[in-house]
Every structure is written in structure tokens, then in C-alpha cells.
Amino acid sequence: MTDDEILRAIESNENDLVEFKESISDLKKIKSTVCAFANNISGNKKPGIVAIGVNDKGEPVGLQINDELLKSISNIQSSGDILPKPDIEVKKYLYSNQEIVLIIVFPSNYTPIRYSGKIYIRVGPTTQEASLDQERKLNEKRRSKDLPFDMRPSEDAELKEIDLDFIKKYYFPLAISLDILERNNRVIEEQLTSLRFLYYNGKPTYGAIILFGYDPSSIIPSSYIQFTRFDGIELLSPIKNQKEFRGPLIQTLKELDDLISMNIQVSSDPKQRIENKFPDYPEIALQQLIRNAIMHRNYESTNSPVRFYWFSDRIEIHNPGGLYGLVTPDNIGNSGVTDYRNPLIAEAMKLLGYVQRFGIGIPMIKSELEKNGNPAIEYDFQINMVSAIVREKK
Numbered sequence: 001m002t003d004d005e006i007l008r009a010i011e012s013n014e015n016d017l018v019e020f021k022e023s024i025s026d027l028k029k030i031k032s033t034v035c036a037f038a039n040n041i042s043g044n045k046k047p048g049i050v051a052i053g054v055n056d057k058g059e060p061v062g063l064q065i066n067d068e069l070l071k072s073i074s075n076i077q078s079s080g081d082i083l084p085k086p087d088i089e090v091k092k093y094l095y096s097n098q099e100i101v102l103i104i105v106f107p108s109n110y111t112p113i114r115y116s117g118k119i120y121i122r123v124g125p126t127t128q129e130a131s132l133d134q135e136r137k138l139n140e141k142r143r144s145k146d147l148p149f150d151m152r153p154s155e156d157a158e159l160k161e162i163d164l165d166f167i168k169k170y171y172f173p174l175a176i177s178l179d180i181l182e183r184n185n186r187v188i189e190e191q192l193t194s195l196r197f198l199y200y201n202g203k204p205t206y207g208a209i210i211l212f213g214y215d216p217s218s219i220i221p222s223s224y225i226q227f228t229r230f231d232g233i234e235l236l237s238p239i240k241n242q243k244e245f246r247g248p249l250i251q252t253l254k255e256l257d258d259l260i261s262m263n264i265q266v267s268s269d270p271k272q273r274i275e276n277k278f279p280d281y282p283e284i285a286l287q288q289l290i291r292n293a294i295m296h297r298n299y300e301s302t303n304s305p306v307r308f309y310w311f312s313d314r315i316e317i318h319n320p321g322g323l324y325g326l327v328t329p330d331n332i333g334n335s336g337v338t339d340y341r342n343p344l345i346a347e348a349m350k351l352l353g354y355v356q357r358f359g360i361g362i363p364m365i366k367s368e369l370e371k372n373g374n375p376a377i378e379y380d381f382q383i384n385m386v387s388a389i390v391r392e393k394k
Contacts, residue, residue, distance in 0.1 A: 038106070154205065225252060
């Protein structure tokens with residue numbers, strides 16, 4: 001938006017595209033409004049603006065703006081309680097000779113967007129919970145050709161091929177607010193459609209198959225992880241152990257955590273009064289690496305799995321698909337630089353507890369490697385492959 005467009009929007013007072021807040025004291029209301037703007041129930045495809053530092057009369061209140069305030073506001077995007085992640089821009093703006101902060105929220109193609117399990121929409125100058133009819137309208141806004149791979153329907157799959165019992169028992173309570181679950185007597189097909197696990201034609205989406213399918217690789221050939229433990233430093237070295245993980249991702253993630261834990265070797269220093277244990281690799285770093293690979297890989301245009309190679313001096317993870325979207329070799333791991341090839345899988349991993357907050361995986365890996373005394377992570381970026389190499393602690 002240009003400065004003139006922003007000024008005209010603010011001067012029009014609060015409406016379906018503008019909200020005023022004097023401060024961020026009520027962050028929950030700000031987040032629900034961001035959610036509502038992202039849903040863009042009117043379908044006008046125009047961005048919404050939350051103007052912070054402005055009272056209900058449209059007057060600036062002299063908000064004290066510092067880096068901590070801007071960071072708190074920017075974290076709205078990556079906090080993980082608005083899903084799928086909204087597309088926002090945070091900026092300072094001079095209004096009536098006083099600085100204010102703007103959150104510009106762009107309409108999402110992946111509606112419905114939820115905040116803390118609830119769907120919010122904009123009705124005139126108010127933010128409200130969506131009714132069932134309005135939720136259906138947001139579902140209908142999605143179009144298969146505009147969607148990422150994990151939100152598209154699989155014409156070869158049926159509902160019986162995904163684990164509905166797990167979804168109902170464990171996933172629904174994480175994804176949908178409890179009071180909404182209790183008061184909405186909807187059939188499971190409607191609930192699955194709302195969560196983007198089922199398309200309008202009754203077919204499961206690829207994301208649902210990868211996450212909850214009984215046999216994902218029978219429908220998506222690349223949907224598995226190949227693990228090999230070598231007794232040496234070359235691909236031709238003898239193999240100590242190997243395994244393919246072909247089950248639903250909810251099962252595979254737990255099995256990979258167990259595998260990493262079992263393969264890490266821990267030494268101790270007998271000279272110390274208090275025994276200190278020294279792992280050859282930090283467990284958290286390896287967990288984050290393989291989760292990042294699963295979340296960001298290309299499932300669509302390759303039959304290649306994620307390859308997890310454990311040599312006697314290093315670990316290599318080879319991930320099908322080059323860097324995606326905003327991420328480049330120069331900015332990978334930088335604060336605020338994130339993009340998602342598979343937003344539905346990323347959302348599910350966040351809700352299931354495998355992602356703490358969006359955008360901190362690589363910084364966490366760097367920190368854990370440094371604390372454990374391992375060399376810094378190495379990358380090899382190819383057009384159709386990203387490889388990460390972690391070397392053993394010396």
C-alpha cells in the first residue's frame with residue numbers, strides 16, 4: 001500500500017478494513033482482528049489495517065515506539081496461534097505529525113484462518129466469530145489451482161484411507177476451540193473441510209494423507225524417510241543399520257525422535273567429581289533438522305525421499321526441492337525470513353508440538369551445535385535439493 005492509500009484508509013475511520021488500537025495491551029483482540037482481516041470474508045481482496053497508537057476518534061495518542069514494541073507486534077506472524085500463518089507487514093507511519101505503528105494484513109488464499117482455534121471475520125467496524133454459514137463461505141473461497149500441494153485434493157484417495165479416529169480424538173481438540181467443538185454438531189466431513197483435510201469433492205487433501213494416511217507412500221511415492229547408519233565415512237562403507245519410515249507423519253515424527261535418541265553416543269569424563277555427559281551430537285539440533293526437512297521438502301515433482309545418512313564422522317540430511325519462496329542461501333536462518341512450501345503440514349506440526357514457533361528452527365540448530373561444541377552446520381544448495389551436514393563433535 002502507498003502512503004496515500006494508507007492515509008485515506010485511516011481517515012475513513014474504523015470500518016471493515018480499518019481498526020484503531022491505542023496500545024498493544026489487549027494483544028488477543030489485535031490478533032483476532034488480524035485473523036479477521038486475513039479471512040477477508042467480503043472477498044474484496046483488499047488489505048486490512050490495524051493502526052496502533054490511534055484512539056477510537058482516529059486521533060494519535062503519542063505512542064512510545066521502540067524496538068521491543070515493534071518486535072512484539074512482528075511476533076504476531078510467527079507466534080503460531082494464528083494458523084495458517086498470516087501475511088502481514090509491520091511498519092511505522094507518521095500520522096498527524098505523530099508516529100504510529102501499522103499492521104497491514106493481506107487477504108489469505110488459505111481460508112479459513114483461525115486464532116486460538118476460532119475463526120474470526122470482519123463485520124463493519126467489528127471483529128466477530130464466524131457463523132457456520134460464514135465458515136462454509138470461507139471454505140468455498142479456496143481454489144485447488146491456487147493452493148500449495150498439501151492443500152490440493154488427491155483424486156486417487158478416499159476418506160477411509162486416513163486415520164479419522166486419531167484426528168477426532170487428538171487433532172480436533174488442538175485445532176478447534178473446545179467451546180466450538182461442543183456447540184457445533186457438524187458431521188466430520190464438514191470439520192475436515194474446515195481444517196483443509198478434505199476438499200469439496202469429498203477427496204482427502206495430500207496434506208491429510210501425509211499426516212494421517214495409513215499408507216501415504218502408496219499415494220504419494222516420495223512421502224517417506226530413508227535412514228542409513230554407515231560404519232565409515234563413505235556411501236560405500238558397510239551399513240550398520242537402515243530403515244524406511246513410510247507411515248503417517250504423526251507416527252514417523254515420534255519414531256524419528258526415538259531413532260535419534262538411540263543413535264547418539266554419550267561419553268563422560270571420569271576425572272570430574274560430578275559426571276558430565278558429552279553427546280557427539282545435540283539431540284535437539286538433529287530433531288529440528290529432520291523436522292525442517294519434512295516440513296519444507298518438495299513432495300510434488302519427485303519420487304525421492306528425505307535421506308537421513310549417519311556416517312561415523314558426520315550426519316547428512318538430503319532434502320528434495322530447492323529453497324522456497326523468500327528464503328535464499330544468503331538469508332537462510334535470518335530472523336523473520338521464513339516461507340512454507342507445505343503450510344498445512346507446518347500448521348499441523350505446530351499444533352502437535354513439533355514446532356515451537358515459526359522461524360526459529362535454524363537459529364535453534366545453530367545455538368545447540370555451538371553449545372555442544374560441534375562445528376557450524378554446512379549447507380549444499382542445489383536447484384532440486386538442499387543438503388545439511390553436521391559434523392561430529394571433536
